[in-house]
Amino acid sequence: MRSPSHIPKFDSFLHGGFIKPSSILVTGSCGTGKTNLCMESLFNAAKQGEKCAYVSMLSESTNKIIRTLSSFSFYDEINIMEKLSIYSISSDVMAKGDFAIFEYLNENILKNKPSRVVIDTINVLEDIESTFDERPFYKCELRAFVQNLLQEFDEQNILLMVTCETNASDMYSSLWPYMFDTVIQLGIENDGQTPHRYMEIIKEKGSDFDMGKHKFSITDDGIVF
Numbered sequence: 253m254r255s256p257s258h259i260p261k262f263d264s265f266l267h268g269g270f271i272k273p274s275s276i277l278v279t280g281s282c283g284t285g286k287t288n289l290c291m292e293s294l295f296n297a298a299k300q301g302e303k304c305a306y307v308s309m310l311s312e313s314t315n316k317i318i319r320t321l322s323s324f325s326f327y328d329e330i331n332i333m334e335k336l337s338i339y340s341i342s343s344d345v346m347a348k349g350d351f352a353i354f355e356y357l358n359e360n361i362l363k364n365k366p367s368r369v370v371i372d373t374i375n376v377l378e379d380i381e382s383t384f385d386e387r388p389f390y391k392c393e394l395r396a397f398v399q400n401l402l403q404e405f406d407e408q409n410i411l412l413m414v415t416c417e418t419n420a421s422d423m424y425s426s427l428w429p430y431m432f433d434t435v436i437q438l439g440i441e442n443d444g445q446t447p448h449r450y451m452e453i454i455k456e457k458g459s460d461f462d463m464g465k466h467k468f469s470i471t472d473d474g475i476v477f
């Protein structure tokens with residue numbers, strides 16, 4: 253089943269929208285538009301009646317998350333209360349490690365049976381140092397932890413978008429891209445004198461897509477290709 257991105261022109265690049273359920277990694281360096289892209293998709297899906305959840309792993313206050321977005325025309329306060337829930341995982345929960353994070357996601361997000369979820373950003377999981385039984389948490393366990401997490405979302409038929417901060421040059425050596433069904437890279441590059449933003453679909457499991465870099469700008473109306 254396909255589910256719209258709710259971002260103009262994006263669905264045609266994806267040859268019909270996102271596959272649901274699936275996991276989408278939105279990767280790029282700092283300030284490339286990862287959060288904006290995910291939020292625009294989430295807000296517009298919520299406006300169409302889809303049950304949505306945004307999960308910040310950065311322990312930011314929900315007020316700050318909302319404030320940053322309120323300048324966009326897709327922002328709609330009423331919708332936030334009706335169909336879009338915003339969660340911020342506290343640094344205490346993050347510090348308790350893998351089991352506490354899994355439990356938080358289960359009890360706060362999965363229990364409410366959302367249709368579309370954004371997790372922003374997955375890099376924070378790389379900082380987990382200990383497990384719930386207070387022994388060191390190893391890199392190979394991180395992979396298994398995230399795989400279990402992705403499977404849980406998949407089994408609940410959720411469209412999951414996850415942001416990840418990587419530079420274009422080290423994207424292929426990163427732990428994350430191969431674990432996801434779809435990988436979308438955002439970047440900024442110089443075209444002669446003028447820098448511009450681009451979006452490139454790196455892979456989309458089970459579908460063809462438009463290859464190459466698609467230029468976009470971020471405006472008050474959101475992402476414009």
Ligand SMILES: Nc1ncnc2c1ncn2[C@@H]1O[C@H](COP(=O)(O)OP(=O)(O)OP(=O)(O)O)[C@@H](O)[C@H]1O
Nearest residue numbers: 281282283284285286287288289323417470471472
């Ligand atoms: N209304 C707007 N009009 C134009 N550009 C905007 C607007 N609002 C935000 N931006 C741009 O969006 C950029 C930030 O986008 P976003 O927060 O989605 O990036 P990010 O990839 O999530 O960054 P980070 O890695 O820091 O989380 C800012 O640098 C800003 O230039």
Ligand SMILES: [Mg+2]
Nearest residue numbers: 286287288372
């Ligand atoms: Mg961000």
